[in-house]
Amino acid sequence: MGVRERVREFAERSPRPFVVSAADGTGDRLAVEAGLRARRWRPALSPAETGVLVVCGRPGAALAEAIDVVWSAMPGPRARIRPDALDEIEPDRTRRDAGSSDDVGMADRADDRDGLRLDVLHVPLGPVLPDWPAGLRLDLALQGDVVQSAEAVMVDTGGGSFWTGREAARRLDGVARLLRVAGWDGAARRAAVLRDDLLDGRQVGSRLEAFERTIRRSRPLRWMTKGVGVLTPEAAERHGVPARYVGDVADRLDGWLRRIRLELDGAGTPDGDRDEALVSVLPGLVTGADLAQARLIVASLDPDLAVVTADG
Amino acid sequence: MVEVLLLGALAVAAASLDAALDGGPGPFRQAARLLVMERRMTPRADRPLTRIGVVSLPVAAALAALVVPFGGHAALDSRVGVVWFNAMEVVAWGSVWLAGWGVNSAFALVGGYRFIAQGLAYELPHMFALMTAALAAHSLDLRVIGAAQGGLWFGVWMPVAFAVYLLSALAMAFWGPFGAPLGADIAGGAALELSGPDRLVFLAGRYGLLAVASAVAVPLFLGGGDGPLLPAWLWSAVKACAVLALLVWTRRWSPVLRMDRFVQAAWTVLIPAVLLQMLVVAVVVVD
Numbered sequence: 001m002g003v004r005e006r007v008r009e010f011a012e013r014s015p016r017p018f019v020v021s022a023a024d025g026t027g028d029r030l031a032v033e034a035g036l037r038a039r040r041w042r043p044a045l046s047p048a049e050t051g052v053l054v055v056c057g058r059p060g061a062a063l064a065e066a067i068d069v070v071w072s073a074m075p076g077p078r079a080r081i082r083p084d085a086l087d088e089i090e091p092d093r094t095r096r097d098a099g100s101s102d103d104v105g106m107a108d109r110a111d112d113r114d115g116l117r118l119d120v121l122h123v124p125l126g127p128v129l130p131d132w133p134a135g136l137r138l139d140l141a142l143q144g145d146v147v148q149s150a151e152a153v154m155v156d157t158g159g160g161s162f163w164t165g166r167e168a169a170r171r172l173d174g175v176a177r178l179l180r181v182a183g184w185d186g187a188a189r190r191a192a193v194l195r196d197d198l199l200d201g202r203q204v205g206s207r208l209e210a211f212e213r214t215i216r217r218s219r220p221l222r223w224m225t226k227g228v229g230v231l232t233p234e235a236a237e238r239h240g241v242p243a244r245y246v247g248d249v250a251d252r253l254d255g256w257l258r259r260i261r262l263e264l265d266g267a268g269t270p271d272g273d274r275d276e277a278l279v280s281v282l283p284g285l286v287t288g289a290d291l292a293q294a295r296l297i298v299a300s301l302d303p304d305l306a307v308v309t310a311d312g
Numbered sequence: 313m314v315e316v317l318l319l320g321a322l323a324v325a326a327a328s329l330d331a332a333l334d335g336g337p338g339p340f341r342q343a344a345r346l347l348v349m350e351r352r353m354t355p356r357a358d359r360p361l362t363r364i365g366v367v368s369l370p371v372a373a374a375l376a377a378l379v380v381p382f383g384g385h386a387a388l389d390s391r392v393g394v395v396w397f398n399a400m401e402v403v404a405w406g407s408v409w410l411a412g413w414g415v416n417s418a419f420a421l422v423g424g425y426r427f428i429a430q431g432l433a434y435e436l437p438h439m440f441a442l443m444t445a446a447l448a449a450h451s452l453d454l455r456v457i458g459a460a461q462g463g464l465w466f467g468v469w470m471p472v473a474f475a476v477y478l479l480s481a482l483a484m485a486f487w488g489p490f491g492a493p494l495g496a497d498i499a500g501g502a503a504l505e506l507s508g509p510d511r512l513v514f515l516a517g518r519y520g521l522l523a524v525a526s527a528v529a530v531p532l533f534l535g536g537g538d539g540p541l542l543p544a545w546l547w548s549a550v551k552a553c554a555v556l557a558l559l560v561w562t563r564r565w566s567p568v569l570r571m572d573r574f575v576q577a578a579w580t581v582l583i584p585a586v587l588l589q590m591l592v593v594a595v596v597v598v599d
Binding site: 004007008010011012013014015016037040041042045046048049050051073074075076077121123129130131142144145179180181182183184185186187189218220221223224290291292293295296 | 333334335336337340341342344345347348349350351352354418419422425426489491492495496497498499500504505506507508511563564565566567568569570572573
């Protein structure tokens, strides 16, 4: 066996998969996350980082197309696997020709918020993006990293919610993803472990309290989320969004933590979320925000497109 | 040259510690994974610029390492080590920006710009912190500054400058709370489209910067090689390891700080505070 073979074998024992989820892929995604944790693997943030793609759920035609584009741009040796096949990664080592020259959108120009004439770049957020609501795409017009206008498109929907009857776990998942978007991996991992323990019916009592304290006491987190993505009561009512989403990202995170506690104390009241309304309120909220804030705003609303039915 | 190699080992140690804290695979496994991976480029990427950006990051770290003393010795005999270190750190701004710009990807470009904005926020407090230590020792030579602290380390009687230095060390290596240029929210930012060996070289450069920034804190604020029993170079290394471990660890404490908010704190709190510190030091030293 040559040196190259040895290096390859050594490397392949800890791949770094890029995980994509369809609207109905939440269960699969959680299984993959737990699987990665158990193997001490880390997920990739971008497709260029890795050659291993995991597709969760059953993507509809539009999402499947987006996934194919990402797949074709991934560096080899590549392997595309099902969520339950983490131990059967068989990379395809055939070399491909580099450099398919896709057309890249060119910038045009418009006045920015200070009246300066600047390039406008049309950039989609999602649908293939880590810690992003499955099936959602936000088409952004950016000047610099500031969103000038946005349009929300539901690329993949339906399949029924994984979270029915699992409200506390759903909110912990939302907290975990929000924290990852905020760049706090350590806390996000604690939230994900708590979520999985809760789903498996294990006791989380004191660990959840400690986690809650960590989050509530973090001044940097408050500093970075306060005043971001303020939803007014009027806008909430206009879009049919429940009143508990009113406020900024920090308020909504706080609301989730309270909600988790209530659920675990058995005092939660089921109130059907209006996930379509959450999507419809997004463009207005992210307009004027920068990319980082826009990501936090989307994460703090966390719409579940699995409950949206195709005919609207 | 031993000093530069030692700093290289420190960079690997930093990557190992981070992997251990993270519960992920270690740096050698990561390196192997990236080495056997294909090198892909985005359509219409500016390859030369990207390569220059990627390669210049570890080069900047290595060049900065030339003036870092262990005990009384540095690889390069320089009387202006502080200035050289500062200059190499600014080369890193160029590296990250070129890597972000060159690959022709919107998020990568945003990542590159984020580092420039970060530079605007941290560089002035950082330079004042460096100058405070240099002022007290009447020298820009890191070896002289390290030796000038006698029994009382600068970190003890200039706590504000020391704290500002530690913050800016994180910021210059875009690490932990200052990791926005490679942020998860923009799918890895400036490093988003780097694959295979390109990515390996770029990330190695970042650990190199973090190691150098930690090691420079030792002559500036922690008495250089000062300490009982052990030889001076070993004391320097031990202190550098301690600072490095602290910096690596910060990633677990805090979310990423966005510059749209941090820059205000940097200019209204950090700059006045470190200027005041410098004034106090100046008065004490002139006395």
